[in-house]
Structure formats: structure tokens, C-alpha cells
Amino acid sequence: MSNLDLTFQALADPTRRAMVERLAKGSCSVSELAQPFAMSLPAVYQHLQMLEASGLVASEKIGRVRTCRMEPAAMSLAETWINRRRTDWEARLDRLGAHLQRFPEGEPK
Amino acid sequence: MSNLDLTFQALADPTRRAMVERLAKGSCSVSELAQPFAMSLPAVYQHLQMLEASGLVASEKIGRVRTCRMEPAAMSLAETWINRRRTDWEARLDRLGAHLQRFPEGEPK
DNA sequence: TCCACACTTAAGCATTTGCCTAAGTATAAG
């Protein structure tokens, strides 16, 4: 499974996106991360593991507290992939427009 | 299911991302879209339906040929969501940096 | 009219996801 697979998969769940939103405001413990959600701690923990597997989040355990933080690099990879497709699409539209300007209703080549 | 759910879910699959990459280069029929993949046409068709459900792709049938095209608006929504988290995270780092400059090793408030 | 072509629908199946409860483990406070 490529990293983009894991990253987009991680972002596809609303709970995990909310967790990323929380971590974008600042690092916190697993319990703090779980607090807003009406679900068991193991469920939150599993979401956290998917976020870590994707690279979107990293964490470190000190004593009995695991502190989680956002990892913007994985974020950028996903953002860049999307941006690239938009660029391709726009470049194609530009070429098409330029062509139509020279050959109105002409054959598409 | 929110639109972001469907969008990121759609982008989580490598086949669907490849389909988006193909469409970013220009519109094409379902068969053309299916051609690079070692899977049945119904399978490709199901992927296409997920891409349409997310809004990433739109299509129109003329005669017996369905032509698919990329829909950049849904793309932008996903890109914007990611970008926003990065912005939040960077703003937090900036505030932290400014604070540490005034209170080196000081209490975090 | 007949038939091939380009999808499209339906049904089935193995795997993955997203939760749960119960039962751990390790650290820190009393």
C-alpha cells in the first residue's frame, strides 16, 4: 500500500479528520484526543494507529502518557498530489483555449 | 457521509487515483478509462461510480458512449481542507516561536 | 433485420473497516 493510499484512507474518516483538526491546534495526549468523541478509547486508539501508519500523526510515550502531534510532511504529499492534477487539468484547458482561438470550431488535435 | 468523506475515500484507492490522473490529461470514454487496468469493466465502472459520487468526476452519455471528465471543484475542497490544517499548524508554531523568543524556557501559556 | 459494441445491473464472495467489551500492562500516586 503506497503512502498516498494510507494518507487519503486516513483522511476519509470524519473522526480521524477531527483528530487531525485537533492536533493542528496543538499536540495532546491520547485521552485528550479521545475526549470529544462518543466512542470507546480502543476505537480512538485504532484511529490513531491509522493516522500514524499514514504518517499524518506521530506520537511519543513518556511515562504513561502518549503525546501526539501532527506531521505536516504527509499532509503536503497529499496536497501536492491533488494540486498536480489541478495543474494538469488547467494546462489542458489553456492549450484547448489557445487552440480554439486559432482554429474556432476546428478539428481537435 | 459528507462530501470530504467521499472525496478522500475516492482518492484512497490507487486505481481511482490513476483514473483521475488519466482524466486530468483529458476527457475519455469508460472503455478508454478501463484500458490500462487488469480488471473487469464492471470493476472499473464501480470505481467510476465512486468518483462520480464524490464529485471528483462527472460524465455524460451520448449514444452508447459515456464520456468522463475531471471536476476540479471537489478536488479544491479536499486541497483546501488539507491546506487549512497546515496553516493552523504553522500559525501555532509561529506563536510558539514568538513566545519562546520573549520567554526562553519559560512557562507555556 | 441482425449483430457487435459499449456499457450497465445483479449476485456472490473474500477481505477490510469501524466499532464494541473484556482483559491486559506499565507508571505514578498514596
Place this chain on the structure above:
DNA sequence: CTTATACTTAGGCAAATGCTTAAGTGTGGA
């Protein structure tokens, strides 16, 4: 030493995913 805290692991289960093959439907060419 005992207990509470903060995760962590394990097992189970219903629903969703990503395919498959088989059997349609509608269009257009011969």
C-alpha cells in the same frame, strides 16, 4: 504495597470494499 490512571492488546461482529462472472440494455453499423 495497593490502587488508580493511561493506555494497549485481543477477540468478535456487522457493514462496507473491491473484486469476480453472468446476464442484461440500448445504439449503431452492415
